[in-house]
Amino acid sequence: MYLRLGTTTGAVGLGVMLLIVIVTHLITGATGLSISSIATNRTVGAGGAYFMISRSLGPSVGSAVGIPLFLAQALSITFYIVGFAESIHLLAPDLNVFWVATITNIVITGLSYWDASIAIKAQYFVMSAIAVSLVSFFMGTTDAFPITDIEWAVPAVRRDTVATFAIFFPAATGIMAGVSLSGDLKNPRKDIPKGTLWVILTGLLVYMAVPVWLALNFTNEDLRATENVMGAVAAIPPLIFVGIWGATLSSALGSVLAAPRTLQALANDGHVPKFLGRLSGGGKEPRVGTFITFLLVQAALLLGSLDTIAPILTMFFLATYGVVNLASGLETWAANPSFRPTFKVPAWISLIAGVVCFYVMSIIHLGWMGIAVVMMVALYYLSQRRQVTSTFGDARQGLWAALVREGVRHIRRDTKDAASWRPNLMILGGEVENRHYLLEVGSALVQERGLVTYLHLLEGEIEEQVAERQRLMAKYSDIFAETHPNTFFRADIVPDVYEGAVAAAQSYGLGDFEANTIMFGWPRASGAIEPYMGMLRRLHVLDQTLLLVRDPLEAVENRFENIHVWWTGTSGNGSLMLLFADLVSRHKDWARARVTVLTAVDAASEIAGAEGRLRSLLAAARLDADIRVVEAGGRDIQTVVCAESCKADLVFLGFLLPRHVQPAVFYLRMEALMKQLPRTVLVNAASTGDFTTVLFDQTEEVTAVHEALES
Numbered sequence: 001m002y003l004r005l006g007t008t009t010g011a012v013g014l015g016v017m018l019l020i021v022i023v024t025h026l027i028t029g030a031t032g033l034s035i036s037s038i039a040t041n042r043t044v045g046a047g048g049a050y051f052m053i054s055r056s057l058g059p060s061v062g063s064a065v066g067i068p069l070f071l072a073q074a075l076s077i078t079f080y081i082v083g084f085a086e087s088i089h090l091l092a093p094d095l096n097v098f099w100v101a102t103i104t105n106i107v108i109t110g111l112s113y114w115d116a117s118i119a120i121k122a123q124y125f126v127m128s129a130i131a132v133s134l135v136s137f138f139m140g141t142t143d144a145f146p147i148t149d150i151e152w153a154v155p156a157v158r159r160d161t162v163a164t165f166a167i168f169f170p171a172a173t174g175i176m177a178g179v180s181l182s183g184d185l186k187n188p189r190k191d192i193p194k195g196t197l198w199v200i201l202t203g204l205l206v207y208m209a210v211p212v213w214l215a216l217n218f219t220n221e222d223l224r225a226t227e228n229v230m231g232a233v234a235a236i237p238p239l240i241f242v243g244i245w246g247a248t249l250s251s252a253l254g255s256v257l258a259a260p261r262t263l264q265a266l267a268n269d270g271h272v273p274k275f276l277g278r279l280s281g282g283g284k285e286p287r288v289g290t291f292i293t294f295l296l297v298q299a300a301l302l303l304g305s306l307d308t309i310a311p312i313l314t315m316f317f318l319a320t321y322g323v324v325n326l327a328s329g330l331e332t333w334a335a336n337p338s339f340r341p342t343f344k345v346p347a348w349i350s351l352i353a354g355v356v357c358f359y360v361m362s363i364i365h366l367g368w369m370g371i372a373v374v375m376m377v378a379l380y381y382l383s384q385r386r387q388v389t390s391t392f393g394d395a396r397q398g399l400w401a402a403l404v405r406e407g408v409r410h411i412r413r414d415t416k417d418a419a420s421w422r423p424n425l426m427i428l429g430g431e432v433e434n435r436h437y438l439l440e441v442g443s444a445l446v447q448e449r450g451l452v453t454y455l456h457l458l459e460g461e462i463e464e465q466v467a468e469r470q471r472l473m474a475k476y477s478d479i480f481a482e483t484h485p486n487t488f489f490r491a492d493i494v495p496d497v498y499e500g501a502v503a504a505a506q507s508y509g510l511g512d513f514e515a516n517t518i519m520f521g522w523p524r525a526s527g528a529i530e531p532y533m534g535m536l537r538r539l540h541v542l543d544q545t546l547l548l549v550r551d552p553l554e555a556v557e558n559r560f561e562n563i564h565v566w567w568t569g570t571s572g573n574g575s576l577m578l579l580f581a582d583l584v585s586r587h588k589d590w591a592r593a594r595v596t597v598l599t600a601v602d603a604a605s606e607i608a609g610a611e612g613r614l615r616s617l618l619a620a621a622r623l624d625a626d627i628r629v630v631e632a633g634g635r636d637i638q639t640v641v642c643a644e645s646c647k648a649d650l651v652f653l654g655f656l657l658p659r660h661v662q663p664a665v666f667y668l669r670m671e672a673l674m675k676q677l678p679r680t681v682l683v684n685a686a687s688t689g690d691f692t693t694v695l696f697d698q699t700e701e702v703t704a705v706h707e708a709l710e711s
Helices: 005-012 014-039 049-057 059-091 097-114 116-139 157-172 174-180 188-217 220-225 229-233 238-268 287-303 306-334 347-364 366-386 396-413 436-446 462-483 497-507 529-541 570-585 604-621 637-645 663-674 699-710
Strands: 425-428 452-459 487-494 517-521 545-550 562-566 594-601 626-631 650-654 680-684
Touching: 005 014, 005 157, 005 188, 005 220, 005 229, 014 049, 014 157, 014 188, 014 306, 014 347, 049 059, 049 238, 049 306, 059 097, 059 238, 059 287, 059 306, 059 366, 097 238, 097 287, 116 188, 116 238, 157 188, 157 306, 157 347, 188 220, 188 229, 229 238, 238 287, 306 347, 306 366, 306 396, 347 366, 425 436, 425 497, 436 452, 436 487, 436 517, 436 545, 436 570, 452 462, 452 497, 462 487, 487 497, 497 529, 529 545, 529 663, 562 570, 562 637, 570 594, 570 650, 570 680, 594 604, 594 637, 604 626, 626 637, 637 650, 637 663, 663 680
Parallel strands: 425 452, 425 517, 452 487, 517 545, 562 594, 562 650, 594 626, 650 680
Antiparallel strands: 545 680
16 A cells, blocks of 8 residues: 555556456455355354365365465465565665565564564554554645545556556455464454454445545546655654554564464365474464465565555455355355345355456456466366365255256246257166166266166065165165266165066156156066066156167177167167267277167168168268178078177167057067177167257258168
């Protein structure tokens, strides 16, 4: 304020300077409201803003913001003591700014290191010095007072405005120093909101009044040229230096107390080595953190200039402010039952403030913003990879639940579009160890394009099976999260497995978001084929797509190289099989696989025409696949399929549920077909599914495909 407010007012004009002050305090004011909301919901421990963010958005986000916040707090000490040193240099030009700043750094660090209570008590004296200097300033005038033709804005406003904002903003970040001392407050829930909001209001009034008084006493040109402009106005000029010393030393002391406590909180949560948060001394001070802070400040002093340091500080503080606002807004929006602050702030205020913080970062300096964002993203992913576990609860589950709620509501409102169909797969597989191939096919099929639920049905009475259900849920939920992240495990108790499967297909889901594809393993024997086929018929009536997977009895190494699709036309299963084969080929395990579309014709003379039609079809569907048309030559389809696909790695075959054939006969026929094949997926498309729309985006293309098929 003392060293830069006159220069910045002269650089942009009084009107623009007041606008900068207002925008700055709108940001800090909204952040203060967000801080107050979070602080009145839970006891805020050591670490202040970091503590709030980590307990709201989780340890990884806390790490991504907390470490830059610590660096910003440490660098802000440099900002303040360089300002103090420059004021000393004005009085004694022979003194070197670097060495004055270094001595100041040693003194304030020593106060904090020896006993933080001494540093806190010293704040009362320096605040009194600031008050006395301001009284002297507003009691004084110049010979030009009052200037009536005030220049409210100077040319090239935008460039100067952005630079001025970057220089001015750190002067309004003192609220973070107080919040960071939360662990030392007797009643943080009461003291943080009260102190934070009063500081913001007082700062706004002072920072609005000083530029106005300066503009009444100096022209913009004089403001830019005069070095100690507030001293030139003051009734007792030396008191301005007392105010400068009070302001800079007060802020430096606040930050030298805050930064080690942020580092202490980070160490306690495992984001930095534990020894950095070690407490020692009678008052249990974070002395290791204080020493680390001293070294960082000393290194930053080499930068020397306030104008060099200010944009870096601004980026880190704005990022912290932005995430604090987002944390408060998201907690309010998610409406977690545990979030019951006594100081309530509408979610939209905090969310808009959070977005504005990042927008302001971008207009100040896109390069520095990029560095800050890259640093935070890197810290976030490092924390994720290290799998830092928290010993505290946070709001993430509630936030995800709120997003799911909104998503389901949108799904209900939006008109269903056949082109946006994707498989939401339910696997009814029984013992996981015996049906691992179902998981492999299901995961390859769905990937990140839908959901997979593995449902293990336990037959019997609830009282008898509840312990087994709990055991299975506890065991496989964690295993699946590690090995198949997109697959969820459930175990349900049913009186009858086949009836239970039909009931589960109807009831599983959330609102309009439900399973649309059911996968089973192919029975190894025909003993229970009657109820099995009855179950499939009822699921077909319920408009479910059915996938029956048969794995070879003998263990065969899967090369993940060849996927065969036996074409049966677009009406029915053909389009869906093509779609499934394409989805599987995008899985990382099948990335090098080739899809081959096969069909059989009666005579060699039909091969060329069939190849042309299939080539047109694949081109219209925008699918990359090979074509193979086989001459049956009097052989039955079973012989043809076995001869062509026995060396493949995955085969898709369409099937229709038998209407006039006994289930046992159907089973034996299909078993004879598949027993010589590799892993095979039988596909029965939902009766009302329009899967041609998923493959083809033009009505003319669909019509042409049907005409080709008919021919």
